[in-house]
């Protein structure tokens with residue numbers, strides 16, 4: 001049975017004062033039925049992990065493919081784990097685009113992250129042009145093929161489908177379009193990992209809000225959401241958590 005996951009990606013937002021949002025979220029949802037994860041910027045990972053005391057999960061938004069070394073500015077999976085993180089987001093489209101992060105690099109990072117005991121959340125998704133020319137499933141297939149780690153088990157890997165054109169835009173695919181991609185990803189996971197592929201959670205991300213979350217959570221093979229903007233406020237994210245619990 002896959003445990004549902006509500007994951008918040010704070011991106012480059014959040015100062016220490018914003019840790020109060022995490023406190024408010026826990027106060028409103030002290031014993032969530034689904035797994036709840038917040039991925040704040042690196043600077044807040046340790047403080048957030050100390051604050052939540054295991055009641056919800058804390059994750060990073062990226063890590064280096066190496067464990068340590070002369071990589072100025074790098075943060076390793078081992079450091080994240082040491083700071084109290086249990087998850088790490090990898091291959092977000094904002095990094096693939098801005099940092100030229102390739103499938104090969106995401107593969108190296110996810111393999112290291114899993115061997116260090118983190119749960120890797122690998123992001124995939126098509127551009128609007130790719131969708132318009134009917135290439136969505138080809139793009140997802142090739143991103144999965146290139147980025148998946150060597151060493152995943154059902155529990156250590158999560159895939160987030162985030163259509164690039166839906167991120168921060170207020171636009172979302174239709175429920176049929178989400179179902180098509182998620183059913184396809186499930187089949188790919190089972191093809192690659194056998195029975196374990198049934199245990200890998202598949203998240204939808206891109207303009208998930210309190211107003212559309214419940215509908216999105218009805219879609220087959222949607223095991224939760226990766227939420228950007230609406231994860232910054234406890235009231236909004238709490239409503240999304242409640243919708244996932246009710247689904």
Ligand SMILES: O=C(CO)COP(=O)(O)O
Nearest residue numbers: 009167168206207228229
């Ligand atoms: O990129 C996202 C989460 O990783 C989605 O961002 P928004 O929810 O702000 O569209």
